[in-house]
Amino acid sequence: MSQRLVPDELWTLVEPLIPGFAARPQGGGTAPVDDRAVFTAIVFVLTSGCPWRLLPPSFGVTVPTAHRWFTERTKAGVWRRIHVLTDRQGIPLSVAVSGANTHDSQALAPLVMVIPAIRSRRGRRRRRPDKLHADKAYDSSELRGWVRDRGIGVHIARKGIEPSDSLGRHRWVIERTIAWTFDYRRLATRYERHGNNFCAFLALAAALTCFKKLPM
Numbered sequence: 376m377s378q379r380l381v382p383d384e385l386w387t388l389v390e391p392l393i394p395g396f397a398a399r400p401q402g403g404g405t406a407p408v409d410d411r412a413v414f415t416a417i418v419f420v421l422t423s424g425c426p427w428r429l430l431p432p433s434f435g436v437t438v439p440t441a442h443r444w445f446t447e448r449t450k451a452g453v454w455r456r457i458h459v460l461t462d463r464q465g466i467p468l469s470v471a472v473s474g475a476n477t478h479d480s481q482a483l484a485p486l487v488m489v490i491p492a493i494r495s496r497r498g499r500r501r502r503r504p505d506k507l508h509a510d511k512a513y514d515s516s517e518l519r520g521w522v523r524d525r526g527i528g529v530h531i532a533r534k535g536i537e538p539s540d541s542l543g544r545h546r547w548v549i550e551r552t553i554a555w556t557f558d559y560r561r562l563a564t565r566y567e568r569h570g571n572n573f574c575a576f577l578a579l580a581a582a583l584t585c586f587k588k589l590p591m
Contacts, residue, residue: 381414386411393414408436408440413444416436417441419434421580423560424563425561457470458479460486460490468491469487470486479513484521487525504527506528507528514531556581562577
């Protein structure tokens with residue numbers, strides 16, 4: 376199961392991103408752990424929706440160790456709504472979570488600002504798309520101007536003018552990506568009390584989606 380959850384190709388990408396263990400000069404503290412074993416246990420929790428307390432011992436790490444390894448990289452908060460920005464194929468470029476009462480339009484700028492540098496087959500890495508498509512929830516002249524000021528073309532459906540299905544093929548791409556996201560049962564059930572923990576699982580789900588959908 377471990378090899379299926381975290382194949383060698385995935386671990387090759389993940390391992391350099393994990394901070395190394397630093398022993399305390401005075402001694403004591405937590406002992407070093409097998410990072411791959413802990414990461415695999417976390418992927419299992421994400422994909423299965425398994426509560427931490429029911430983590431199988433077959434992964435070779437204890438429940439407190441796996442949970443601590445995960446939560447040490449997060450901070451507390453309470454969040455609910457998911458926001459996703461994708462490319463034309465539905466590959467997630469940036470993700471976020473916010474309070475349930477946060478309007479979708481308020482999340483767009485932060486998502487655009489954290490788009491990572493994307494490797495191009497020709498030339499240097501790109502940090503912005505040619506054009507951004509969004510539905511009526513983002514209908515705002517200020518938001519259109521903000522996007523254009525960053526050199527990005529924009530097509531946002533206009534309330535009361537364009538039919539609700541005018542962005543149908545683009546909406547379908549996003550809805551499919553959301554469906555991919557909720558295939559990870561830990562996100563669908565939302566056990567997390569702390570916002571950063573939930574966001575970390577969301578980011579991990581997005582990274583795993585990229586790994587599965589992008590050609591190696």
